[in-house]
Amino acid sequence: MLRSIQFFTILFLSFNFVFSQDSKTNSFGYWHDPDSWDNGDVPGYIENEITFLEDDSVNIRGKITLNTDLDITNTSMYIHKNDTLVIQGSVNFLDSYMLNEGVIIINGNGLAANSKLSNKGKIVITGNFDGIDNTLEGATGISYVYGYSNSNVGNQGSATECEMNDPHLYHWVRAQMQLLPVELLSFDGLFVSDIYENYIELNWTTIDEKNHDGFMIQRSTNAETWIDIEWVSEKERIENGVNHYVYQDKQFNSQADRYYYRLKQVDLDGRFEIHDIIAVYINIVNTESLAYPVPFNDMLTLEVPPKSSISIYDQSMKKLKTRKNKTQRVKNVLLNTKSWRNGVYVVQIKNKNSTESVKIFKSGRSF
Structure with a gap:
């Protein structure tokens, strides 16, 4: 049995070395951001707010966050030691291989079937876990399942045991559960003066929207005192899984030399996050x-x-x-x-x- 495990591990590492998509060794990165990956190619594809990985091989380094459900088929996944994969959604893991030497957080339900699982690190599943016909290899790590479980991936505990045995991990997972499920890729503004009117055009892009309600656009003249100017929930367009938003602010005083804007992203349950501030200069040419x-x-x-x-x-x-x-x-x-x-x-x-x-x-x- 040991020989077969070693053979499969060598086979996995060889396949991983040649064909894998490697995340950068960043302190933080989003799955669907090309800058998070060494070659700029994002693994998998999005369809109906689900990320699909098929016939692939993925190396996770640094901390990578995925803000969609994840469906994995015939894929090898390696989470390196001291590195982290956070999935803000549920996971289906089918006919695949996983070697975890770091930390995996699944903020949802987990299903693994006909797969080989080697957990030498930590896994936390905040929902339920179903395991069907899996093979455990060297599962010396620990997994915490907060809901129902009919199987295990290494030594298993509950949410209460996680809080008792690893309070740092428990409270860190709680913080991840509070994060809003929207990733803002870009936000910029431009002063426009055409032959008909003057306005400030704001453009921003997002990916991985989940349980998202909309954006409140806020404006300021000093970057300290803010007013709400418009609620935006409709996208301008969607291209390759990226959501594009546009808003034209026509209610401003063109005598000012600049305005500040920021986005307040609001979740369906009322939770919100304030994003970074941008400045737009009113540059009226003679x-x-x-x-x-x-x-x-x-x-x-x-x-x-x-x-x-x-x-x-x-x-x-x-x-x-x-x-x-x-x-x-x-x-x-x-x-x-x-x-x-x-x-x-x-x-x-x-x-x-x-x-x-x-x-x-x-x-x-x-x-």
């Missing part, structure tokens, strides 16, 4: 000096501000010209516009903080 003369005829001069770009569009918003200025000084550009038709054109200036637009006119007469 549009009269962007393009001249106005009206223009055969020639047009553009003044491109530092670290900006200027684009010109015709009446159908077809882009005609773009000029970029990567320097720290204003750059003058002279355009031959003799072949352009008379009428209205739109000049748009962009930098990292804002987008502004202004109308200009071409006339057949010289001025």
Whole structure:
């Protein structure tokens, strides 16, 4: 029996070395964030808020958190010593192999069937655990199941025994159970001044939304006193499992030089989390000096501000010209516009903080 265990372990480690997807040795990372993985490829795929792993091999290093249910089939998983996998959901582990030398937290139910399990670390399952036709190999670790269990993965205890024997682990798991099940990937803002109105556009992306209610957008002028300005629960779109949100704030005083924004993410049960603050600068450019003369005829001069770009569009918003200025000084550009038709054109200036637009006119007469 010992020989077969050693053979399978060697086979597993060899397979793991060649084909595995390894998480980075970070102090913290999210499963569905490409930055959490050495090669940038996130293991598995999401469907109906479930992460599926099929015919795969995964190495967990650092602390990785997964905010969905997890369905594992024909997959090898290795949690390294002193490293942690937190699953904010239930797990199905089918026809697979697991070697745990660290800590696994399953904040939900667990099912393992026809699998080989080697627990040399700690496993906590806050729900129920069902084990069907599994093989235990070198299970010298301990598992705590807070609910019902018909099997074990190593020495097994209850929630009460976890609190008594390992209070640090018990209270840490309790803290994980309180975390909100939404991962914010990005949050940024941009001041926009177009030919019709001025507004601040906020964009943010999330993944792994679970039991999520919505976001309250909060605004401040000093990053200390905050007001609620809008509740957002509808996504703009979903692409490759990433949720995209957009909000346009039109109720602000453009005389201020900047505004601060933050997101208050609210769970279905009313719990909430305040995310990081961003600053949006109100950078109103003197549009009269962007393009001249106005009206223009055969020639047009553009003044491109530092670290900006200027684009010109015709009446159908077809882009005609773009000029970029990567320097720290204003750059003058002279355009031959003799072949352009008379009428209205739109000049748009962009930098990292804002987008502004202004109308200009071409006339057949010289001025």
